[in-house]
Amino acid sequence: xxxxxxxxxxxxxxxxxxxxxxxxxxxxxxxxxxxxxxxxxxxxxxxxxxxxxxxxxxxxxxxxxxxxxxxxxxxxxxxxxxxxxxxxxxxxxxxxxxxxxxxxxxxxxxxxxxxxxxxxx
Numbered sequence: 001x002x003x004x005x006x007x008x009x010x011x012x013x014x015x016x017x018x019x020x021x022x023x024x025x026x027x028x029x030x031x032x033x034x035x036x037x038x039x040x041x042x043x044x045x046x047x048x049x050x051x052x053x054x055x056x057x058x059x060x061x062x063x064x065x066x067x068x069x070x071x072x073x074x075x076x077x078x079x080x081x082x083x084x085x086x087x088x089x090x091x092x093x094x095x096x097x098x099x100x101x102x103x104x105x106x107x108x109x110x111x112x113x114x115x116x117x118x119x120x121x
Contacts, residue, residue, distance in 0.1 A: 010096055012056065019054055019065060022091045026084055028075040033068050033108045053108075062099030063092070068106045072113040081105040 023029055032053030055066035065088065071077050089100040 010098070012058075015056060015058070015063070015092070015096070016052070016054055018092055018095055019056070019067075019088065020052065022088050023067060023069065023084060026080070026087060028072045028080045029084070030070040030072055030111055030113060033070055055104075058098075062101050064102040064104070065092075065100065066104045066106070068108045070109045070111055071107050073110050074113075077107050077110070081107065 020032065023032060034053035053068040057064045057066075067084065067088075069084075071080055084105050085103040088103050092098065092100050
């Protein structure tokens with residue numbers, strides 16, 4: 001982002017934190033799930049994001065976000081995904097001023113929310 005006074009940049013870790021907190025605060029989301037990072041030419045940030053279930057592509061005009069998550073049993077995954085898309089795009093745009101081109105949601109699993117709470121340390 002540039003204006004008359006200079007350039008503003010936002011670190012990838014900041015974007016990931018905004019995304020993670022927004023998604024996990026959504027009722028019906030149990031967890032973000034990712035694939036473990038493996039040795040590739042990807043940056044450390046890209047590997048970390050994938051391990052957390054977030055894929056972030058940023059260009060000069062904004063960003064696209066991909067999510068892998070576990071949803072709570074009993075909720076409509078169609079409605080949940082639509083709410084996540086709307087809330088996440090709004091939140092990221094309000095906080096960063098960057099445009100969100102797309103929020104792609106992949107439901108990796110559906111679990112009983114009570115069982116998920118019992119499995120937490």
